[in-house]
Amino acid sequence: MQITITDVHKRYGDVVALDGPSFDIPSGSTFGVLGTNGAGKTTLFELLVGHDRPDSGRIEVGGIDVDAAGHQVRERVAFLPEHAGFPDAMTGREVLDVHARMRGLEARDDRIDDTLETVGLTEAADRAVSGYSNGMGRRLGLAAALLGEPPVLVLDEPTAGLDPRGVTTFHEIVERIDRETDATVVLSSHVLSEVERLCDEVAILEGGELRAVGPVDELRTASGDGVTVVLHPAGDRPGLLDAVQGRGEVTEVGDAIEVTCERDAAFDLLSAVDSALVDRFEVREPGLEAAFHDALADGDDRRGDGQPADAESTEVSVP
Numbered sequence: 001m002q003i004t005i006t007d008v009h010k011r012y013g014d015v016v017a018l019d020g021p022s023f024d025i026p027s028g029s030t031f032g033v034l035g036t037n038g039a040g041k042t043t044l045f046e047l048l049v050g051h052d053r054p055d056s057g058r059i060e061v062g063g064i065d066v067d068a069a070g071h072q073v074r075e076r077v078a079f080l081p082e083h084a085g086f087p088d089a090m091t092g093r094e095v096l097d098v099h100a101r102m103r104g105l106e107a108r109d110d111r112i113d114d115t116l117e118t119v120g121l122t123e124a125a126d127r128a129v130s131g132y133s134n135g136m137g138r139r140l141g142l143a144a145a146l147l148g149e150p151p152v153l154v155l156d157e158p159t160a161g162l163d164p165r166g167v168t169t170f171h172e173i174v175e176r177i178d179r180e181t182d183a184t185v186v187l188s189s190h191v192l193s194e195v196e197r198l199c200d201e202v203a204i205l206e207g208g209e210l211r212a213v214g215p216v217d218e219l220r221t222a223s224g225d226g227v228t229v230v231l232h233p234a235g236d237r238p239g240l241l242d243a244v245q246g247r248g249e250v251t252e253v254g255d256a257i258e259v260t261c262e263r264d265a266a267f268d269l270l271s272a273v274d275s276a277l278v279d280r281f282e283v284r285e286p287g288l289e290a291a292f293h294d295a296l297a298d299g300d301d302r303r304g305d306g307q308p309a310d311a312e313s314t315e316v317s318v319p
C-alpha cells in the first residue's frame with residue numbers, strides 16, 4: 001500500500017517539527033526514515049498513523065487522506081511506538097487477546113498463536129509481561145501490531161535499547177515480514193547499518209526538512225568514495241591554503257586544514273604540499289553512512305553556514 005507525503009508542516013509552539021517534506025513510500029517496500037535527533041521522525045510517524053494532525057500538507061495511505069479519514073487509516077496501519085508499555089500482571093497471550101478483541105478480529109486464538117510464533121514468543125506466551133526482557137517486550141509490541149495482518153507497519157526505532165542478540169532477532173523478523181507478506185514497513189533508526197540491511201529505500205530528515213530520499217543502493221553509490229587529508233601547517237598557512245585551493249573541499253578545523261577529495265585526486269593533492277605537513281589520511285568508503293553525512297552537509301551548504309553539523313545533531317550509531 002503506497003504512502004504519499006506531500007508538503008507536510010507541523011509546529012509545536014515555536015518549534016518547527018516538520019517543514020514541508022514530500023516523498024512517496026512505495027507499496028510493499030521496507031522504507032527507512034533516518035535523521036538526527038529532533039529531525040521530525042516521530043512527528044512524521046504520529047501524523048502518518050493518525051495520532052496527530054498536520055498544520056498543512058497531506059499524507060495519504062493507499063490513496064486515503066489520513067487527516068480526513070483517520071479511522072479507515074488506523075485499520076490499515078499498525079504502529080509500534082518507541083515506548084510501548086503493557087500491564088505487568090497480564091501474560092503476553094492475554095495482551096494479544098485484548099488487542100485482537102479491540103480490533104474485532106476473528107479466529108483470535110489461531111492468529112495469536114501464529115503471531116507469537118512469528119515473533120518467537122511461543123514459549124513465553126503464558127508468562128507475566130513483568131518478567132519479559134526489554135527485547136521480549138518489543139517483540140510483544142510487534143506481535144500486537146502484526147495481529148491484524150496490517151498492510152502498513154510503522155516501527156519507531158524498533159531496536160533502540162536492545163542487546164545485539166535482540167537486534168538480530170528483530171532484524172530476522174522484519175526480513176521475514178518483508179519476504180512473506182506484501183506489507184509496507186516504515187521504520188526509523190539511528191543505526192545506519194541496520195537501515196542498510198533492512199531497507200530498500202530511505203528518506204533523510206534534518207530539522208524537519210527532507211535532505212535526501214531514494215533507494216539505498218543509489219544513495220550509497222552516489223555518495224562515492226573519497227579521501228580526507230588532514231594537514232597541520234607550520235609557518236606559511238596562507239601559502240598552504242593557496243596550494244590546496246581547488247584541489248578538493250577545504251575546511252579549516254582549529255589549527256588543521258582538511259581537504260576532502262575523490263580518491264583519484266589525492267595524488268595531485270599530496271604532490272602539491274610538503275609531505276611533512278600531512279598529519280593523516282581518512283579514507284571514506286561509499287555507503288549509507290557517507291550518504292547520510294553528505295545529505296546533512298548539503299543542507300548546511302544550502303543554509304549557507306558552510307559548517308559541519310554539530311556533534312549533537314549528527315549523532316548516529318554506527319556499530
Ligand SMILES: Nc1ncnc2c1ncn2[C@@H]1O[C@H](COP(=O)(O)OP(=O)(O)OP(=O)(O)O)[C@@H](O)[C@H]1O
Pocket residue numbers: 012015016017035036037038039040041042043044
Ligand atoms: N509534543 C511535543 N511538544 C513540543 N515539541 C515537540 C513535541 N513533539 C516533538 N517536539 C519537537 O519537535 C521536534 C521533532 O521531534 P521528533 O520527536 O519528531 O524528532 P525525532 O526525529 O523523532 O527525534 P529523536 O531521534 O531524538 O527521537 C523536536 O525539536 C522536538 O523537541
